[in-house]
Amino acid sequence: xxxxxxxxxxxxxxxxxxxxxxxxxxxxxxxxxxxxxxxxxxxxxxxxxxxxxxxxxxxxxxxxxxxxxxxxxxxxxxxxxxxxxxxxxxxxxxxxxxxxxxxxxxxxxxxxx
Amino acid sequence: xxxxxxxxxxxxxxxxxxxxxxxxxxxxxxxxxxxxxxxxxxxxxxxxxxxxxxxxxxxxxxxxxxxxxxxxxxxxxxxxxxxxxxxxxxxxxxxxxxxxxxxxxxxxxxxx
Numbered sequence: 001x002x003x004x005x006x007x008x009x010x011x012x013x014x015x016x017x018x019x020x021x022x023x024x025x026x027x028x029x030x031x032x033x034x035x036x037x038x039x040x041x042x043x044x045x046x047x048x049x050x051x052x053x054x055x056x057x058x059x060x061x062x063x064x065x066x067x068x069x070x071x072x073x074x075x076x077x078x079x080x081x082x083x084x085x086x087x088x089x090x091x092x093x094x095x096x097x098x099x100x101x102x103x104x105x106x107x108x109x110x111x112x113x
Numbered sequence: 114x115x116x117x118x119x120x121x122x123x124x125x126x127x128x129x130x131x132x133x134x135x136x137x138x139x140x141x142x143x144x145x146x147x148x149x150x151x152x153x154x155x156x157x158x159x160x161x162x163x164x165x166x167x168x169x170x171x172x173x174x175x176x177x178x179x180x181x182x183x184x185x186x187x188x189x190x191x192x193x194x195x196x197x198x199x200x201x202x203x204x205x206x207x208x209x210x211x212x213x214x215x216x217x218x219x220x221x222x223x224x225x
Binding site for chain 1: 117144146154155156158161163201203205210211212213214215216217218
């Protein structure tokens with residue numbers, strides 16, 4: 001039972017480069033989220049999606065884009081990477097009902113140099 | 114804008130002692146979650162509190178929710194070293210979309 005899978009686990013980018021962080025879940029959850037966690041801090045919501053084709057901004061969306069073409073996949077795109085985007089990125093999914101808690105992926109540690 | 118504050122931010126305690134972590138939030142919500150994070154790892158769900166007065170217990174940890182006071186507590190009983198981790202509370206900002214706003218976390222270090 002894979003749950004939420006993120007790739008890659010680690011990545012180093014140069015300033016101005018772009019990349020896509022991949023996130024896939026196999027629990028048929030409608031809701032998916034991207035968070036970032038800076039050192040010693042809590043998680044900040046970047047973008048979220050309530051279903052295929054529907055996305056919305058969270059607390060810190062600037063510099064990122066998302067898409068949701070299928071229920072399973074929710075990729076996060078970084079355009080023109082900046083040092084301020086150095087962080088650990090977590091993807092999560094959830095479903096309403098008896099177990100509404102979010103299930104998190106293992107994270108992607110991104111460094112922009 | 115919903116704000117979530119935890120205190121203390123850092124807690125060093127001896128094995129066998131009891132302590133409480135507090136989570137305050139600024140706007141109305143009746144859904145609150147507690148997560149545990151080990152260093153370099155992802156977040157693990159501990160408790161889901163879905164109504165005023167909800168109390169959940171698992172082993173040495175007990176969580177409660179007072180929606181009127183906008184306060185949740187995570188009580189640790191007779192701490193053991195294995196409980197050392199960072200604990201986050203998170204509040205559902207919307208109810209309809211399960212968007213979570215996280216506190217800054219409490220780093221718990223249990224000393225032998």
